[in-house]
Amino acid sequence: MPVKHNNALIAGTAVLALAAPMAANADDINFDFYGSARVHAESVQPDDTSALDSYTGVRDAYSRIGFNADYALSENVELFGQLELPLDLANKAVQDPWDQDLDIRVGQIGLRGDFGTFAYGQMWMPYYNAIAYPVDMFSTYYSGFATFTSFRLGDTIAYYSPSFGGFSVAAAWSDSNGADGDDRYQLTASYSFGDTTLAAGLDDWGGDSNSRIWGVSLMHTIGDLYIGAKYEVHDSDIDSGYGADGDSAVNLYAGYTLGKNTFKLMLANVDNYGEGIVHLGVDHQLNDQLKLFAEYYYEEETAAITEKRGGLNETAWAASGGQVLAAGVRYDF
Template identity: 70%
Template sequence: MSQHKQLIAAAAVLALAAPAYADDLNFSFYGSARIHAEAVQPDDTSELDSYTALRDAYSRIGFNADYALTPNVELFGQLELPLDLPNKAVQDPWDQDQDIRIGQIGLRGDFGTFAYGQMWLPYYNAIAFPVDMFSSYYSGFATHTVFRRGDTIAFYSPGFNGLSFSAAWSEDHGDDDDRLQLTASYGFNDTTISMGIDDLGGDNDTRIYGASLMHTMGNLYIGAKYEVFDTKADFDGNEAMNLYVGYTLGKNTFKAMVAKVEGFGENIFHAGWDHQFNDQLKFFVEYYYEEETAAITEKYGGLAETDFGGDGGQVFLGGLRYDF
């Protein structure tokens, strides 16, 4: 049985068993509908026509479950499916071959957290997340790493006077090799500094080295990262640099990011405005520009439909997010 089918079967068993263990098992469903209308203007319309369409912004539905094995050790599980609303499909809107976002089980306690399955990876959490703050489909592209992987074992340490560590191993998900990630973070006052390595291995000895900064000062948030893509393969450029600034005023958050990602977008500018209408509903408008093609793709398309030889372009969009 495939890993996906095993996870779905396990989820069904947990759902059916929940009433029998209602006093001890915490079980909660959740979801998020995220969609926007976009006007896409490629710089080279001979490669890709301009268009106006709806685009999913990573909608999902899932559940969390946890069960106290002892007063200090908790068993947990999570299953989360992607929903591509404009395409009416259970798939990630970018990687449209992916039909599970998260499927993990693990243990957590005073010793930290162990998890197995498909999950967000430690390198992304420590290095890329600090600048992945936009609400649209175009958030998160300005990096060379991946966000989630299956067949992964991960560990997150507890904090030691502000210092914490994480590690992950993913089977056969690197460059024809297993993938290894290691990170270290140090938090003090309202600042967190992180360093990490994403080792894909393979014949080209491919590695990504990264460092990030998160700083909050009242209503102002600043995030920054720097990455080096180190490989023996023929690759055009090896650095990624991002600076993100967000400012919250009441129910409104104003966002801007400038980035330089060599070989994947080149010079990038992203700006936006979020309005948190209530606890569940958010409206957003954004502008996205990339010098070379990285995120812009065909109408309703994703990774498989992207012409990475294109000349980039710009996107104007407006949408909403409803959490339940």
């Protein structure tokens, strides 16, 4: 789905809103600069090589650089901002490796306190955080495709409540980022108890087909074992194809940490976007900053496989899915 990115407005708002208190008293504003370089080599084998030849190459896995800033307006209210740029190291460009028209990952400004958190700009969305994130745990470019929702959207206002006995809610309105240019609305509710979190959410796209997604998720930890699961279903007036009424995405993820190694497995079925999916991986944490990873990814129908170093616009829809072997490195700073 096309997404509107008013990047100049988002970045300008964040900078100007933080500049005022910084100019008043620079000693009271806190900056945290960060970055993450993530690159892997890959061997891609499409099922239909008449549509796309097999290839080997290097791909970026969502590198980024940015900063967080915060300023105390009072004892209980804090102004915060974040600006994060994508770095497509394989293509030597400031762009997201999937949406290669996107040159800002996050650009938001907001207030937080005992009342919760309000934010405006381009940000991670509440529905993704509650429903899709619990199974989005892999290290390569191929992480996160087995969902119907969008990760980040611009021109968005979001609210996250504080936790009341483990229960919390979140909501968002996103200008013109729905179907057919409609506004987009999201609402989620989560409940955490012990080592378990349950969540439910709605992602309302609107549009001529009255499209929306309903989702539920589970996160549970047992010692070194983490289990994540989600179920999403389309509710729309569409009879067939992507977004058809009743189409579902079902994911089951398990990760087990043994020393410096984390072993990962996800099985999923996403109607009209990958169909049957198998994702295997292992991470090796050399130190606090440096990680090595290797993964195997298989999709029954095309969702993630693209031309070499390509993104959304180069997705090989006619390749009928395929498999990927990848190995890479991640350095956080």
